[in-house]
Amino acid sequence: MTVTDTNASPQQTGTGTLIINILEYNDQAPEFLPHTNITIDEERPIGTFVMALLAKDQDDAIAEYSLPYNPNNYFAIGFQTGVLSVSSRIDFEKIEQTYFTALVYDTGVPRLSASTTVYVTVRNINDNSPIFTQTSYTARINEGESAGKSVVTVLANDADKGDYGVVRYEMKDPLNRFLINDTTGEITVAPGAVLDRETTPQIDVQVTAYDSPLDASVRRFTNVRVYISLDDINDNPPVFTQSNYVATIIETVPVGIQVLQVFATDADIGYNAEIAYTITNNTGDPNGFFSIAEKSGRIRVAKSLLRNSGVYTFIVQARDQDGNGPYTHTAHVQITVLEATNSPPRWIIPPDQNMTVSVLENQYLGMIVYDVHAEDSDKGNNGIIDYGFFAGGIFTNQTNEFLINSITGVISARIVYDREKVPRYVLLLMAKDRGTPTPLDATRYLTIQIKDVNDNIPKFPQLQDGSTRPIQITVSDNVNVGDKIGEAIATDDDENPKIYYYIIGGNEKGKFSLDKMTGVMKLAAAVDSVQQKQYILDVHATNNVSDYTVITNRRKRALSPDIVQVIINIRNTNDAPPEFEESSYTGCISTRAPIGQSIVTVFAKDQDSSGGIQYSIKSGNRDDGLEIGSNTGVIYNRKLMADFISRGVNQFNLVVRATDKQLSDESDVLIFCNTRRNEVELVITQPPLEVRQFVDQIKTTFESLKNSDGSSVFKFVCISAVKDHVTSGEQQDSYWSDVYLSAISSTNYIYTGAQLLSILNTQKARNTEPFDLLYIKSLGVADDEPTYVDGTPAMVVMIIVLILLFFIIIFVIVACFCIRKSKQNMKQNLIQKRNSDRLQQPVPPIVIENFDPVMYDNKGYVPEDPAVQYATVQKTFIETRPREPVPQEQVIVGPESIDAVIRDNDDSSESSPGSTPPTPRRLVEPEVEDFRIETEVYEE
Known part of the structure; x- marks a missing residue:
């Protein structure tokens, strides 16, 4: 470009270069490449690449990408790259299709954008496993069930859709006892299955549920355990433990003594295993000298065997289902009765069985304890008696504590007795003759009670170093x-x-x-x-x-x-919680106990509280069968325990809580229910009244029994009843007691009566001393239900009635006295009223000629009848009661001739008619007074 200055001379010019930049106008918007529909699998991980959304612009570069509409934020897009990825979980079971809108901007001016909608199809995959409706299944069927019997049906669900959600079932049973329907999940008994409860009482099998039956490559599995319990049926006969039972006795044994006991077992359980014993063939005992207890199998002498020696054989039978079942078994019994050649000794001193003598502790060695004596009517060696003790299964003349003179029967002390160590001893005395071929003997229990002397000072609990515990x-x-x-x-x-x-x-x-x-x-x-x-x-x-x-x-x-x-x-604050005395408690209750029976008492102390601890049951109280006294801590039953036993519940594992304001403590309580089948019958040679005082000692003795390894035999011992003894003849003996005892092991297992009897017999064979100390005569399974009624409640009722009668009699006496007193008061009031009326009436003057009556000490006397006699009350003072006075003849004076003059007993003081008589005065104060009424008539 040239510039000329036209006014200059010479003409001036200049040249320059002009550069023109042509700016673009943004008239082309960006465009997305066609991406309309895509398909992705469900459950893809977060960040998984989906696709690249590409856009182009004819005149500008791409600036950024965004997702303005993105439901549930399933996807994310790269700001500059347009790369699409998964940003949240995509579940086919929740959504099968979705869509989103993408937006792109260019870098031009003005800024232009474009959008596109992308439709997404979610493809289903097998991502869910079948889930059973229960974590395990339980079922009960009878043993020996036939093929096809339905047992239980399992069910599993799969959240997937389509074939992936179809569930099938299979089961693994190595013995092929059960089959499962692969579609319905029903488990049935397989053909030829052997279901024997006695061999296998419980069977557990594994059931597998799987999905995707059409495509095994993606199949998913789930397993569950099925527990099948076999209920007992009566398919086993009872079997005697021996085929032959043999015993030998002497004809002098007393009636009712047990000779032997037969025993049969049954592999079944419950009612099917309850065995009843009978004598089926008594051809060898036609006179019925022997009998058998139906429940226990004890064979006893039913009749006297004197002069009936010989061999008796008969057959006993055991039948299941308490004697009503189809299965039986028999055994042979042979009892030899020997002829007695002499009579046994007879105890004279002590005169009674289980006699108790007292001895002071801390005496001296050789002290004479007691002198026993027995007699034997036989002659020669048969009548010579040797005295001794039967201890440890042998006849001996001494124990560790006592010595008996075998000739004289004098019992002396071998030690200095200490009551604090052993409070009493039980000796089994034996008087034994020298008869041949078999010596006879007689036994008698003697209790030596050690009496206390004050030889110990009080003691507080001590520490290991000997000092008292603060x-x-x-x-x-x-x-x-x-x-x-x-x-x-x-x-x-x-x-x-x-x-x-x-x-x-x-x-x-x-x-x-x-x-x-x-x-x-x-x-x-x-x-x-x-x-x-x-x-x-x-x-x-x-x-x-x-x-x-x-x-x-x-x-x-x-x-x-x-x-x-x-x-x-x-x-200064209540910061101490209550504390239970025991961390755990144990109790028992019989199925025969009434509602409201006290079982066990828990007790908690609170150091900073003067009371107000509240007790409650936190857990374990099945069907609210038990209750606890909120203030007392006494746990008792609200329902009958027989209902729980019938449902298989024989234990309560409670957690009880003691609360004081906001603070509390907890303790475990185990309560087990015992039935007659769990009990052993102890025959104790003491009256029930005395035995009940030593129930705690009996429990403590049995709970202290140890196994050979030193462990406790029982965790807890329960005594459910103490009753009068019932003899073999079903007679009540109030001098002996039947104690019913049950127990649990350290694992809380409730022993059956047979198991408990076996354990106790083993302990007794090992050490008889605890049993002798408790006067235990015999042990047996408590099968026979007593047929008598305990007389103690009746005695209590009788005493209450007598007390009520006494109070009724007292009440009647008091009532009669009150009525009589009331009548006397009414009569006295009536007399006073009548006299008052007479005094108020005017009385005409009365003139008496030739008569001057005098009244002594009779102030205020008012006559009731027109014809009267006047009397004085004289006080005669005598040391002894005089004779009765001779009655005088009464003089009846008419009112027209009476002129009454009243004067004092003192002749010197006279009063005019109508004046007030002077007050009588007592002349002497005697030691003894006799009051008599004398009638005197005076004439002028």
């Missing part, structure tokens, strides 16, 4: 004065000890008081944790009611077993 007590500072805060209890090994408690140190401020009889400590004055947080007291326990012993040396106090240190901590 008592820790925590008291809130808001406890009321007079409330119980704790106790210091000592024990004394002496019998029936009297222990008195005294605070001998640490209570200088008088904050605490101690009941010297009970050891209960109470707050005597208010305490404050701010002023003093701890008090240390010394408490002394003694047998002396007035013991002021003070041991000043602290070290001596710690070593003295009868002095304990009580540490009392004071706190």
